[in-house]
Structures are given as C-alpha cells and as structure tokens.
Amino acid sequence: MEMTRINPWLNFAANVGVIAGLVLVAVQINQNTEITKAQIANDYFLADMDLELAMMGDDPASSFVKAVYSPDQITEYDAVILDRYLNYGVVQILRLQEMHELGLAPDDWEERVNYLSWHLGNEVGRRWWSYSKDSWPEDQAEHIDSILEQTDYSANQNLLDSMLPTSTNPVE
Secondary structure, three states: OHHHHHHHHHHHHHHHHHHHHHHHHHHHHHHHHHHHHHHHHHHHHHHHHHHHHHHHOOOHHHHHHHHHHOHHHOOHHHHHHHHHHHHHHHHHHHHHHHHHHOOOOOHHHHHHHHHHHHHOOOHHHHHHHHHHHHHOOHHHHHHHHHHHHOOOOOHHHHHHHHHOOOOOOOOO
8 A cells, every 4th residue: 555655756756857857958958059059160260260371371470570660562472461360360359259159268358359459560450450340340340449549550560679689789
C-alpha cells in the first residue's frame, strides 16, 4: 500500500527532473548558438584584417613615412597601401564594437577608438577620414571627429621625431 502512495510522487519528481533537464539543454543550445554567432562575426573581421594586411604588401612603412613626412609625394601605389592601413584601424574598432554588442568585449572598448588618432594623425590620414567618414554612422563619425579635434595633423611626425637622435653628428 505504501508503495502505491509513493509511486505517483516518484513519477512526478522524475517528470520534473526531465523537464528541468530539457530546460537546461535548451539554455545550452542557445548559448552555443550565441557563441557560434560571435565566432562567425569574429572570423569575418579577422579575415578582413588579414586581407588588409596582405594588400599592404611587404613594406607599408615606406608609404606611411611618406604620409607623415612628405604627404605631397605619395603615389597611387602608396595611396592603396595607406587606404588599407587606415581601413585596418577602422576594422579593429568595428570588430571591438561587434564583440561588445555580443557581450564579449569590455565596456571600455570605446577607449580604443582613441587609437585611431594615431592612424589619422597626419595630413593623408585626415584626408582619408574626411572622404571615408560618410560611410560611418553619424554618431560614430562625430565621436571620431571629436577625438581628432584634439590631435593635430603633425601628431605622427611629432612622436616619430621625438624618437630620432637629437644630434645629426655621426656617432663615433
């Protein structure tokens, strides 16, 4: 007799356990789906960044030096390299923004936008931004503009010059 009274409660507990297990499986499937979405988005940005790097070629520094020290002497070849270099910086920011929206980047990710002041800290970079910013959402373009207002066109040159020897005399 006692078994017949316990049996319905055991069946009920077993059913609750099955339902709880199914809920946990649904939560895990949802988490895996979100992780997969984030991985696909991240892979897209990484592939884009790899393409940017490949298109910069073996010596993007020479084009950057021209952009900093002699902006009126850049060639079409330099312009292509610099476009990819400058776009690379933008793609990094877009990647951080996307990862933040997916909950995978820190809340202070926007501080990394300040890094664009290095990319755009020369006359060529400013001309590139002036042309390219129309493709950005207005609030982001305004944010980047406000950062650039604090940085002059010679920011790159000033920093690089600070690393150069102060004397032009040959070292003995």
